[in-house]
Amino acid sequence: MRAGLPERYRAIVDLGAGCGLRQGEIFGLAVNNISDLGWLYxxxxxxxxxxxxxxxxxxxxxLRDVPLDPEV
Incomplete structure (x- = not known):
């Protein structure tokens, strides 16, 4: 499924499957909600x-903090 998406949208699959984010949370995620220490806010x-x-x-x-796997 991921490979069938345009490159700019592939992170959606990674965030859903790898971090357990819901669809609305993925669409509401901003770059400043991703920490350098391996967390999503x-x-x-x-x-x-x-x-x-x-x-x-x-x-x-x-509100929740989600661990960000380095592979994601």
């Missing part, structure tokens, strides 16, 4: 509200 997601995509807090408002 999930502090927002993209979700649909009344047919419009918006940034919102993660599911149930729970």
């Amino acid at each position: 999930v502090c927002r997601q993209v979700k649909k509200v009344h047919g419009t995509l918006v940034f919102a807090p993660p599911k149930r408002g729970k």
Whole structure:
């Protein structure tokens, strides 16, 4: 599946499978949410509200730190 995507979108598969991020969390992830020390900081997601995509807090408002595997 990953190989079938354009190169710019391949990281989506890595983040979902390798880090367990949900779709909305992946789309809401910014470069500054990735630490040099091997962590991802999930502090927002993209979700649909009344047919419009918006940034919102993660599911149930729970911010979380996710270990980033060096292979990802």
